[in-house]
Amino acid sequence: MKLIITGGAGFIGSHVVRRFVTNYPQYSIINLDKLTYAGNLANLQDIEAAPNYRFIKGDITDAAFIDGLFKDEQPDAIIHLAAESHVDRSISNPIEFVLTNVVGTVNLLNAARKHWEGSYDQKRFYHVSTDEVYGALGESGMFTEETKYDPHSPYSASKAGSDHFVRAYHDTYGLDTVISNCSNNYGSHHFPEKLIPLAIHNITQNKPVPVYGKGENIRDWLWVEDHARAIDVIFHKAKAGDTYNIGGHNEWKNIDLIRLLCQIMDRKLGRTAGESEKLITFVKDRAGHDLRYAIDSTKLQKELGWVPSLQFEEGLEKTVDWYLENEAWLENVTSGNYQSYYKEQYQER
Ligand code: NAD
Ligand code: DAU
Numbered sequence: 001m002k003l004i005i006t007g008g009a010g011f012i013g014s015h016v017v018r019r020f021v022t023n024y025p026q027y028s029i030i031n032l033d034k035l036t037y038a039g040n041l042a043n044l045q046d047i048e049a050a051p052n053y054r055f056i057k058g059d060i061t062d063a064a065f066i067d068g069l070f071k072d073e074q075p076d077a078i079i080h081l082a083a084e085s086h087v088d089r090s091i092s093n094p095i096e097f098v099l100t101n102v103v104g105t106v107n108l109l110n111a112a113r114k115h116w117e118g119s120y121d122q123k124r125f126y127h128v129s130t131d132e133v134y135g136a137l138g139e140s141g142m143f144t145e146e147t148k149y150d151p152h153s154p155y156s157a158s159k160a161g162s163d164h165f166v167r168a169y170h171d172t173y174g175l176d177t178v179i180s181n182c183s184n185n186y187g188s189h190h191f192p193e194k195l196i197p198l199a200i201h202n203i204t205q206n207k208p209v210p211v212y213g214k215g216e217n218i219r220d221w222l223w224v225e226d227h228a229r230a231i232d233v234i235f236h237k238a239k240a241g242d243t244y245n246i247g248g249h250n251e252w253k254n255i256d257l258i259r260l261l262c263q264i265m266d267r268k269l270g271r272t273a274g275e276s277e278k279l280i281t282f283v284k285d286r287a288g289h290d291l292r293y294a295i296d297s298t299k300l301q302k303e304l305g306w307v308p309s310l311q312f313e314e315g316l317e318k319t320v321d322w323y324l325e326n327e328a329w330l331e332n333v334t335s336g337n338y339q340s341y342y343k344e345q346y347q348e349r
Contacts, residue, residue, distance in 0.1 A: 002028045004075045006060060006108070007082030009039035011190045012128070015228040016079060017044060021053045023232070028052055030073060033082065034059045037337055042329060043189045060104030063111075070111040077124040079235060080108055083159070086193055087132075088345060090155035091287055101158035102165070109169045116175070125177045126235050127166040131220070131247065132156035133181060136290035143181070144296045145243050152288045167241075176240040180231065183247040183295045186315065187224030188322040192334060193341065195219075196316075199258055200323045201330060203265045203276045210346055213285035215255025218292040222248035223315040226308045233304045247295025248308045255280075260313070264320050283346065 003020065007013040008031030017031050029052055033039045047053055058065050060082050082104060084090065084097045109125065116123040134143040135150030151160040163179055170177040190197040199209045230246045238244065252260075262276035269276075300306045310318075323330060 001026075001076045002030070002073060004030045004032050004069075004073065004078045006032045006078065006080045007039070009033040009035055009041055009043060009055075010081065010085070011038070011043075011187075012185055012224055012227060013081040014040075014043035014189050015187070015224050016081065016231055017053070018047050019225075019228045019232055020079075021047045021050050025050075025052055029054070030075070031055045032058050032060070032069070036084075037341075038085065038191050040189075040333060042332065060107055061099050063107045066107045066111045067114070070115040074115070076122070077126070077235070078108060078112065079126045079128065079231065080105065081128045083162075084155070086191075087153045087155045088193070088286065090153055090158070092344075094154035094158075097154050097158040098161075101155075102161040105162035106165050109165060109175070113169060113173050113175060120174050120176055121240075123176055124235065124240075125166065125169070125175055126231070127163065127177065127179045128231065129163050129179055129181045130156065130159050131181050131183045131245070131293050131295050132290065133160040133163055134293075137292040137294055139292070142294045142296035143245060143247075145181075145245055145299055152290055156290075170241045178234060178238045178240070179243045180234050181243070181245050181295075182227050182230070183220035183222050183293055185224040185227050186221050187319055188326075189329070190224070190319075192330065192338075193345075195254065196257075196261070196319065197323065197330075199261055200265070200320055201334065203262065203279060204269070204324070206279065208281035209258060209262075209276075209279045210281055210283045211254060211258060212283060212289060214282065215253065215258065216291070217254050217289055218251050218294070219254065219257075220247050220294045221250050221252060221257070221312060221315075222246065222308060223310040226310065229309070230300060230306050233306050234300070237304050244300045244304070245295045245297050246300060246306075247297045248312070249295075249297070250308070250312050251292070251294050252312070261316060261320070264317055268320055268324060 008017040151157040169175045192201045
């Protein structure tokens with residue numbers, strides 16, 4: 001099988017690439033990535049010399065390039081993760097999200113439709129999506145695969161749009177498509193513009209830890225390697241046209257999560273208890289901030305036997321260890337453009 005994984009140099013994509021390259025030596029795996037600010041080949045240093053792995057730099061918004069890639073490579077399947085993924089950036093620059101997340105996805109669908117014609121039943125288009133397409137929950141309830149789409153941010157609207165196009169290409173042209181919608185991931189190689197790696201970075205540097213609003217918003221956190229394992233299972237076992245929700249049954253109020261992280265960091269950094277918590281700084285809330293996400297992954301558990309493997313406390317500790325042991329990685333991604341992003345996002349509020 002020749003498999004293209006898009007966005008393989010990003011956070012989740014690098015874990016998916018690593019898993020497939022390692023577990024499926026008989027597959028030929030191409031990592032297609034534009035290497036935006038969020039893409040980093042250092043995430044894949046450990047597997048880059050594997051004989052079943054190749055990297056191709058390219059932009060999914062370039063329709064002619066994508067068409068040529070399908071013509072030259074004749075892939076059997078695609079796992080599509082490439083996206084603009086940060087809600088805050090979507091609020092300041094929505095059009096990038098429309099281009100990459102919607103137009104980019106449709107370019108891939110068009111290439112698949114054209115080059116796989118006559119053999120749709122032997123090919124697979126797997127689209128990786130998010131729980132944010134379902135909107136926000138109140139204090140109770142969970143998102144199931146039947147929950148109506150109700151996106152609120154430009155990011156989630158663009159992901160919802162891409163999901164609709166993927167389903168439309170299944171229903172209209174008969175393409176074998178699969179979609180999964182996952183909750184918040186955490187783990188190694190997470191770019192430090194997202195809550196957990198940003199907080200770890202700032203605590204290490206004794207800088208303020210920005211918490212939006214009152215920190216009352218709730219997210220459902222999943223270990224990134226558990227997400228990669230779910231993608232593996234769904235890719236190989238799902239029926240054409242099917243959808244699965246992926247989540248950790250692990251809801252945390254942001255402020256409680258940050259307090260737990262501060263306790264872990266105090267211990268790891270040899271600080272007195274409570275020292276890191278003093279860095280918590282409440283800042284202006286995110287516009288349109290969804291109150292609560294919670295994923296019901298019963299379907300995935302019952303039909304395909306997937307369950308999360310790690311308790312959150314253990315996973316968070318492993319994540320902190322990774323960041324403390326990989327200071328050079330953090331240093332590398334937070335030099336340059338990151339500085340101006342950070343200034344604009346947090347100091348000009
Ligand atoms: P990320 O921002 O870390 O990585 C995105 C990758 O896509 C980067 O390597 C980037 O270079 C690449 N990319 C961006 N634009 C591109 C373009 N035009 N052409 C080619 N490559 C391009 O994102 P992530 O957090 O790893 O998320 C991966 C996917 O999973 C996304 O589709 C996201 O919507 C989805 N998702 C993320 C989470 C999460 O918690 N991070 C949860 C559920 C779903
Ligand atoms: O739910 C899945 C989604 O999770 C993915 O689709 C997105 O790609 C991914 O980025 C993530 O989105 P969130 O907006 O939930 O993640 P983020 O880490 O940006 O924020 C998590 C929560 O923390 C959210 O309620 C906003 C809050 N927050 C975030 C930042 C960056 C803060 O309080 N302070 C911050 O500085």
